[in-house]
Amino acid sequence: MPADEAVPTGVADWRPQASLEALRRVATLRADIRGWMNERGVLEVVTPVLSGAAPSDVHLDAFRTADGRFWLQTSPEYPMKRLLATHGVDIHQIAPVFRAGERGRHHNPEFTMLEWYRVGMDHEALMEDVADLLETLWRRAGRPWHRPERRSCHDVVDTVLGEGAASPDATGPFVDVARVQAHFETEGRSYPASIGDDADAALDLLLDEFVLPALPRDRVTFLHGWPTSQAALARIGMDGRGRAVAERFELYVGALELGNGYHELADAAEQRVRFTHDLERRRALGLEVPPLDERLLAALDAGLPDCAGVAIGLERMAMALFELGSIDEVVAFGAERA
Amino acid sequence: MANYGTNEFKGGLKIMLDGDPHSIVSNEFVKPGKGQAFTRTRVRNLKTGRVVERTFKSGESVESADVVDTSMQYLYGDGERWHFMDPETYEQLEADATAIGDAHLWLLDGATCEVTLYNGQPLAVTPPNFVEMVIKETDPGLRGDTATGGTKPAHMESGAVVKVPLFIEEGEKIRIDTRTGEYVSRVK
Numbered sequence: 001m002p003a004d005e006a007v008p009t010g011v012a013d014w015r016p017q018a019s020l021e022a023l024r025r026v027a028t029l030r031a032d033i034r035g036w037m038n039e040r041g042v043l044e045v046v047t048p049v050l051s052g053a054a055p056s057d058v059h060l061d062a063f064r065t066a067d068g069r070f071w072l073q074t075s076p077e078y079p080m081k082r083l084l085a086t087h088g089v090d091i092h093q094i095a096p097v098f099r100a101g102e103r104g105r106h107h108n109p110e111f112t113m114l115e116w117y118r119v120g121m122d123h124e125a126l127m128e129d130v131a132d133l134l135e136t137l138w139r140r141a142g143r144p145w146h147r148p149e150r151r152s153c154h155d156v157v158d159t160v161l162g163e164g165a166a167s168p169d170a171t172g173p174f175v176d177v178a179r180v181q182a183h184f185e186t187e188g189r190s191y192p193a194s195i196g197d198d199a200d201a202a203l204d205l206l207l208d209e210f211v212l213p214a215l216p217r218d219r220v221t222f223l224h225g226w227p228t229s230q231a232a233l234a235r236i237g238m239d240g241r242g243r244a245v246a247e248r249f250e251l252y253v254g255a256l257e258l259g260n261g262y263h264e265l266a267d268a269a270e271q272r273v274r275f276t277h278d279l280e281r282r283r284a285l286g287l288e289v290p291p292l293d294e295r296l297l298a299a300l301d302a303g304l305p306d307c308a309g310v311a312i313g314l315e316r317m318a319m320a321l322f323e324l325g326s327i328d329e330v331v332a333f334g335a336e337r338a
Numbered sequence: 339m340a341n342y343g344t345n346e347f348k349g350g351l352k353i354m355l356d357g358d359p360h361s362i363v364s365n366e367f368v369k370p371g372k373g374q375a376f377t378r379t380r381v382r383n384l385k386t387g388r389v390v391e392r393t394f395k396s397g398e399s400v401e402s403a404d405v406v407d408t409s410m411q412y413l414y415g416d417g418e419r420w421h422f423m424d425p426e427t428y429e430q431l432e433a434d435a436t437a438i439g440d441a442h443l444w445l446l447d448g449a450t451c452e453v454t455l456y457n458g459q460p461l462a463v464t465p466p467n468f469v470e471m472v473i474k475e476t477d478p479g480l481r482g483d484t485a486t487g488g489t490k491p492a493h494m495e496s497g498a499v500v501k502v503p504l505f506i507e508e509g510e511k512i513r514i515d516t517r518t519g520e521y522v523s524r525v526k
Contacts, residue, residue, distance in 0.1 A: 057372065059369070059372065059373055059374055059375065060372075101345060101375075101396075102367070102369060102375070103367060104366060104367030104368070104369075105366065105367075106367075107367055107369065189391070189393075190378075190390075190391050190392045190393040191393065192376070192393050192394050192395045192398065194394070194395045194398050195374075195395060198374070200373065200374065201373070201374035201395065203373075204370050204373035204374045204376075205374070205376060205393070207370070208368055208370070208376070230372065230373070232372060250370070250371075257370060257371060259371075260371050260372060311371075313371075
């Protein structure tokens, strides 16, 4: 028996995965982020990690405490919006968040979210704000900085599938799933039949297989103009060509997704409709159906100031900044060693 | 037969795809923050050996393949059928030319091989990593030439042809790495 197999399991992996160098760089990154926030008067806040409600997102699963009373937050968005509705000032938070079932080179079920909200900004202004923070961090780390790219979902889909492939309006699915599937077949790539008529899933896979790998590797890209079916907590607006789109952006460095921002929906009734619709889908898929966060809805009803907010995975940001390939290189202990 | 969910996928897992047994070579979890999760895999078809990419929607499940690797003793072969015995149960199985592949070149009577069984039938045979064989035929040795690094073909009783150093003689026993088919050393 080789020597390493002679050691009982659970003993050999007590050491951290991240190097001391990586831990130091992450600590500096956190300090630099706080410095940037303080300079701009974006107040640091702390909200509960344990929540009495969980998000209704179809593709997010929260951990639940054994007594059934709480869910571990998947992001601090809801309580931060309750603060915004009450105090109406710019706020930020660097918080641990938890997402069940997510594990891979870019995923750990526990990670750190940098989330901030800017009163009076829309998603366009917030993209500039995000770029400003990233430029500061990139320059401090001695990395070259290039002006971020902006691409719309319509344009990237049309680039891959051909002009006019993305729906011109919000009445039908954003992409024609048959056309997406045909493209995978033409390119000799595997396409799960189980996607069926789920146009959102087809778009997600199309982006991952054909769009993200083609994004410029050395810079930030904002993907905006999301389908209204993927608006989540963002407002619906019109793009420059009069097409209804979600006022939402996704942030990438190269092909790595770092974060997601919204021009925040302030309409409580509309938000309730979306949440309820998501919960119906969760029920149909046999997933847990958590209660709606009535306190968030009450806060929206009381009046959320016009604002935009963004959530960025801190470990992903560190991976991009330090050019590392795995999240395990920037966390002390990944899920298997937790 | 058991099913595996995508969250149970790992290298070496044996699953059924399109009616054939496959082994997962590698798998990657892919998920946009707000979107559908997928598991992208590379799988080897255990019948053809071909490796292909296969993407699953997370949460899908696939049937497990009744594939097991078992140590068996090689008994004899006639060029069409190769016979193996389970050393514990004495049960005998025969492998056909497809299952045996190139492994027949390295089979010595009584050698312990790894036989991959699919639904109880041999699907593939892996010989021991190293075998020792006697050279049946090769050109006469160049006495004293141990340094030039030249090689010559040597024929084994099994039909295998191995490149050996020039000083090796007919009738000598040599050690061979079956994974590469290369000469390792002379056996005294």
